[in-house]
Amino acid sequence: MKVGLLVTCLVDMMRPSIGFAAIKLLESAGCEVVVPATQTCCGQPGYNSGDRASSKLLAAKLVAEFEACDFLVAPSGSCSGMVKTHYPELFADDAAMLARVTALAARTYELTDFLLNVAKIQAVPGRFEGTVTYHDSCSGLREMGVKAQPRELLAKVPGLKLAEMTEAESCCGFGGTFSIKFGEISARMSDNKCQNIEDTHADAVVLGDLGCMLNIEGRLRRRGNETTKVLHVAQVLAGDTD
Amino acid sequence: MQIATMYFKDRAQVKLNDELLQYNLKKSKGKFVGKRAEAIRELDDFEGTRTAAREIRQRVLDNLDTYLEIFEQNATARGATVLWAETPEEANRHVLDIAAKHQLKKAIKSKSMVSEESALDHAIEQAGLKVVETDLGEYILQINDYEPPSHIIAPALHKSKEEVSALFAKVHGTPPKTGIQELCGEARAVLREHYLTGDLGISGANFLIAETGSVMLVTNEGNATLCTTLPKVHVVITGIEKIVPTLEEASTLLRLLTRSATGQSITNYVDILTGIKGAGEYHGAEHMYFILVDSGRTRVLASEVREALRCIRCGACLNHCPVYQNIGGHSYGWVYPGPIGSVITPMFIGQEMAVDLPNASTLCGACGVVCPVRIPLPELLRKHREAQVKEDLRPWVERLGLKGWTWLALHPGLYGLATRIGVRLMKMMGGYEGRIHKLPLVGGWSDGRDLPAPTGKTFRELYAAKRRSA
Numbered sequence: 082m083k084v085g086l087l088v089t090c091l092v093d094m095m096r097p098s099i100g101f102a103a104i105k106l107l108e109s110a111g112c113e114v115v116v117p118a119t120q121t122c123c124g125q126p127g128y129n130s131g132d133r134a135s136s137k138l139l140a141a142k143l144v145a146e147f148e149a150c151d152f153l154v155a156p157s158g159s160c161s162g163m164v165k166t167h168y169p170e171l172f173a174d175d176a177a178m179l180a181r182v183t184a185l186a187a188r189t190y191e192l193t194d195f196l197l198n199v200a201k202i203q204a205v206p207g208r209f210e211g212t213v214t215y216h217d218s219c220s221g222l223r224e225m226g227v228k229a230q231p232r233e234l235l236a237k238v239p240g241l242k243l244a245e246m247t248e249a250e251s252c253c254g255f256g257g258t259f260s261i262k263f264g265e266i267s268a269r270m271s272d273n274k275c276q277n278i279e280d281t282h283a284d285a286v287v288l289g290d291l292g293c294m295l296n297i298e299g300r301l302r303r304r305g306n307e308t309t310k311v312l313h314v315a316q317v318l319a320g321d322t323d
Numbered sequence: 324m325q326i327a328t329m330y331f332k333d334r335a336q337v338k339l340n341d342e343l344l345q346y347n348l349k350k351s352k353g354k355f356v357g358k359r360a361e362a363i364r365e366l367d368d369f370e371g372t373r374t375a376a377r378e379i380r381q382r383v384l385d386n387l388d389t390y391l392e393i394f395e396q397n398a399t400a401r402g403a404t405v406l407w408a409e410t411p412e413e414a415n416r417h418v419l420d421i422a423a424k425h426q427l428k429k430a431i432k433s434k435s436m437v438s439e440e441s442a443l444d445h446a447i448e449q450a451g452l453k454v455v456e457t458d459l460g461e462y463i464l465q466i467n468d469y470e471p472p473s474h475i476i477a478p479a480l481h482k483s484k485e486e487v488s489a490l491f492a493k494v495h496g497t498p499p500k501t502g503i504q505e506l507c508g509e510a511r512a513v514l515r516e517h518y519l520t521g522d523l524g525i526s527g528a529n530f531l532i533a534e535t536g537s538v539m540l541v542t543n544e545g546n547a548t549l550c551t552t553l554p555k556v557h558v559v560i561t562g563i564e565k566i567v568p569t570l571e572e573a574s575t576l577l578r579l580l581t582r583s584a585t586g587q588s589i590t591n592y593v594d595i596l597t598g599i600k601g602a603g604e605y606h607g608a609e610h611m612y613f614i615l616v617d618s619g620r621t622r623v624l625a626s627e628v629r630e631a632l633r634c635i636r637c638g639a640c641l642n643h644c645p646v647y648q649n650i651g652g653h654s655y656g657w658v659y660p661g662p663i664g665s666v667i668t669p670m671f672i673g674q675e676m677a678v679d680l681p682n683a684s685t686l687c688g689a690c691g692v693v694c695p696v697r698i699p700l701p702e703l704l705r706k707h708r709e710a711q712v713k714e715d716l717r718p719w720v721e722r723l724g725l726k727g728w729t730w731l732a733l734h735p736g737l738y739g740l741a742t743r744i745g746v747r748l749m750k751m752m753g754g755y756e757g758r759i760h761k762l763p764l765v766g767g768w769s770d771g772r773d774l775p776a777p778t779g780k781t782f783r784e785l786y787a788a789k790r791r792s793a
Contacts, residue, residue, distance in 0.1 A: 088782050090732070094746050095775070097782035116786060121732035127725050129686060131708030131717070135729035142733060223688035252645045256685025261767040263332070263683055268771025269339055269649050299772035302758055
């Protein structure tokens, strides 16, 4: 099965290793991975900022790039959620595009969901000595139904123990441009999240979206926490946590 | 109510640093969220009931004119008078006209958010009449110089019992009490006197029942029962959207309302009041009026956020909103705070007056998931953001930034080049620690947190290199 990897613009720029970890996992599950070379951004920043026109342009571009693949998989609940739940809404009044978008949306998955429920991965390459806590990113959780999948996969990692934090499902305060427009409120929300993470005494907080990752890591360090690692679930599963 | 929505950011800033408020918010949130979660488990099919509730409310909105006429007919047949108010001022004028007609001197009020929209209490006082709020929360706010409510169903939620104790001692001239029981007892004693001397009872409405012309009121203190049955005149003031076709359907909504609001299977009191006191009846008002207020509701109905009118004012979206829970209701600056407030306020007072509200959300989706009538709140907030772009209400930096990013992302070659340069610059800015402490242009981010620096090369260049060497 031919899987198109939506790298996501944040992984592309900020943490390329997550993209490679995703490829490693998908290949270990027996998938043929293609990475459409011209992919850039899914259009979510424009969509959430009310710039529908911009968002539609980028959505059309992405659909053309990925529709030849059997599946679209992203190491992000937010970007996969954009394609799966919001693209159809963007093209609601364009029958021809809507058909193409709906067809792609039906084949669009968040990485852990895909690995567990479609590729039915049995074992993962990673190892992790220590305790982790899992943060449920909002779009993954509420748009893509990602809750049990990362936990089931993490349970397959030798040496790893999971300690749940309180309010694991509460937003970390990122919210895209919200974190810039309402920096103070955003930072307070992040602070609450950091406190809940620290209260578990976990060695690392693991999550599935880069926006939340940068936000949580940025706030942890600003409040003087130099030790709690912030890892993408793909890194942990692939054994690429350095 | 006075509009302060344009000061959202400043007010939120103050509230973030208000330690007492922060403590009070945390305390109430735990109660609301936990009790709701337990209460909804009592229902065999909570999700199915939500779907049914959505359908009932949407059917009403789709046929609002018809149901309003049915309601008017049935209420009138029971001896009540139905009055219509297009504006808040008109609603207040109706109340004062009724008071003048029946020579009423003192209003006792149970909770009504619609009357907050029109600042009814002030209008009554300006006309030289007395008004007493009898919902405990509203009473606390009234005697504190009409402090605005900070929550739809728990208006004084921002106050601790110590603050209430000090306030009671000051206003009632009594020794300060410490226990909640004692405080309630004191309020009860003070209010009892007012119940017996009020001649105009004013209430809101949780639901208006079209088939019977009744009003349904849901309370825990029993104050609504007294306000609506002791005085000789009862005035119901509420929004035109509060209609429910039948009692049967109201009971479906009631199952969700109390569970979503306070986590109760049912409230202590549920009053269904139908018409005036009949011959030989002991209880009830001699005159009953319904003031049905538009005040922007038909504007909502005609807009892209019309689904917001399904709202049954349970407050669950506030209780589950991580933004509301950190800044409290006063930050929002008008009657309705939280996610539902950020959707309806711009429609009531004007988009340009409330530019921050629809943007002050991470679109985390928690509100939409708990809404008992399935209002897609995050989608509706986004609709407002789209309207702001269309109406040129966004700052030029933001618009330029988005257009620039889109243009770049549409040109993969240039995008590749720009990101290669960008990540190298940012890596340099991150220094040996690998994090950036201060960001130009987007200081909102770096005031409160670092930005972990990129590793120096983009995925696309690393991937291309790997493919070449393979």
